[in-house]
Amino acid sequence: MIQGIYLVDKPSGPTSHDVVARARRAFGTRRVGHAGTLDPMASGLLVLGVDRATRLLRYLEAQTKRYRAVALLGVATDTDDLDGVVVDRRPVEEPTREAVVTACRRFVPGYDQVPPAYSALHLDGERAYVRARRGEDVTLPRRRVRIDEIEVGAIWRDGGPGEPQGVRVELTVTCGPGTYLRSLVRDLGEALGTPATLASLRRERVGRLEVAQAVGLEDLERATPVPLPLALAGLGRVELDGVDATRFLHGQRIEAPSGLDEGDVLVGAEGSWLGVASCDGHVLAPRVVLVDAGVARA
Numbered sequence: 001m002i003q004g005i006y007l008v009d010k011p012s013g014p015t016s017h018d019v020v021a022r023a024r025r026a027f028g029t030r031r032v033g034h035a036g037t038l039d040p041m042a043s044g045l046l047v048l049g050v051d052r053a054t055r056l057l058r059y060l061e062a063q064t065k066r067y068r069a070v071a072l073l074g075v076a077t078d079t080d081d082l083d084g085v086v087v088d089r090r091p092v093e094e095p096t097r098e099a100v101v102t103a104c105r106r107f108v109p110g111y112d113q114v115p116p117a118y119s120a121l122h123l124d125g126e127r128a129y130v131r132a133r134r135g136e137d138v139t140l141p142r143r144r145v146r147i148d149e150i151e152v153g154a155i156w157r158d159g160g161p162g163e164p165q166g167v168r169v170e171l172t173v174t175c176g177p178g179t180y181l182r183s184l185v186r187d188l189g190e191a192l193g194t195p196a197t198l199a200s201l202r203r204e205r206v207g208r209l210e211v212a213q214a215v216g217l218e219d220l221e222r223a224t225p226v227p228l229p230l231a232l233a234g235l236g237r238v239e240l241d242g243v244d245a246t247r248f249l250h251g252q253r254i255e256a257p258s259g260l261d262e263g264d265v266l267v268g269a270e271g272s273w274l275g276v277a278s279c280d281g282h283v284l285a286p287r288v289v290l291v292d293a294g295v296a297r298a
Contacts, residue, residue: 003051003290004225005060007214010038010046012200019217023048026220035060036177036206037120041083044203045211050225055288056276059232059264063207064148066174069198071185074166076195078132079118080182088195094157094167095192103191104150104171107184112142116182146176147184168199208233228266228273235276236265238284245269248277249291254284 010019016037023032027050035047035057044067049057074092077084115121117138118129132138153170169188173181182198189196204211208230215223229237244254248267254277262281267274276288 002225003053004049005053005056005228005231006048006050006220006223006225007209007211008046008048008220008223009211009214009216010043011217012041012043014217015040016046019046020048022217023050023220026223033057036065036203038203039081039083039182039201041081041198042201042203044201045206045209045214046203047206047209047231052288052290053225055290056228056232059235059276060206060209062177063234064174064176064205065179065203066172066205067181068202068204069171069173069181069185070200071169071171071188071196072166072199073169073189073192073194073196075197076186076189077197080116080180080186081198081201084118084197090195092167092194094155095169097152097155099192100152100155100169100188103188104152106191107147107187108150109148110144110146110176111187113145113180113183113187114142115140115180116186119180143178145179147179148174148176150174172204207231232266232276236261236263236279238265238267238277238279240267240269240274242269245274248274248284248286249289251286251289253286256280256282256284260284 008019016034020032020034024030029051031051031054033049033054038046047060074090075086076088078087117132121128121140123131123138123140128138128140151172153172155169157167181201185196185198238257238260240248247254256279260279262279264276264278267277275286275290277284277286
């Protein structure tokens, strides 16, 4: 087992926890976590942290993400996706591209979003989906989310074998952390004057990490970790000499090199990456230490 950041192309069906369980078996350790849950119906890029690299996942969770989604107009479900029970169905005319583009503009660069009732967010100390499954009326408070861009793709009337009939709209969404695409599609439908639900979802990118770089579940045993400068491209970088590197590995604060900007930085020494520190402009404070002593490539 090699600690580090790994990329998996999750298929539609398994939960994110199922992928973690598979990775634990493949890597021979229970110290595996993921950065950003994908619902069972969703596919695409799931970023895993193994061993001490699980401590780096919070930095990846904060990065910008890109999704390709298909919205189904004319249908609403209790979960805001096709895994749920249909609660509303209406005839819908195929909207013009201009109408969809105009509706999408109201969500950029961000808006106050109500998360789905069937979500893992806590409400009064309990997961919202647990309350929803009991039949309770769950309404979560609005949260400000960041939407950088919504590109409108194909628009078509369809419903393949076994699929609900309606109008489908392909969307490519670039957004910040904590954005629910199920809610965005629901709200887009409202803006267009029709019920809407999420028909499919694929995560294509997290930060600078692309799903094309990921391995399938069946290839986890042969996966290799992503270079940390690529995985943590949003962080600054700093190189330490031998003495300061040793102090960093022992969790000691270090005088920051002159000219280093404030914020979190990836710390390296002699061509290897030691962890992450925060810089206040004067002092480097260790936040994540990846090795016990010496240096180890990551």
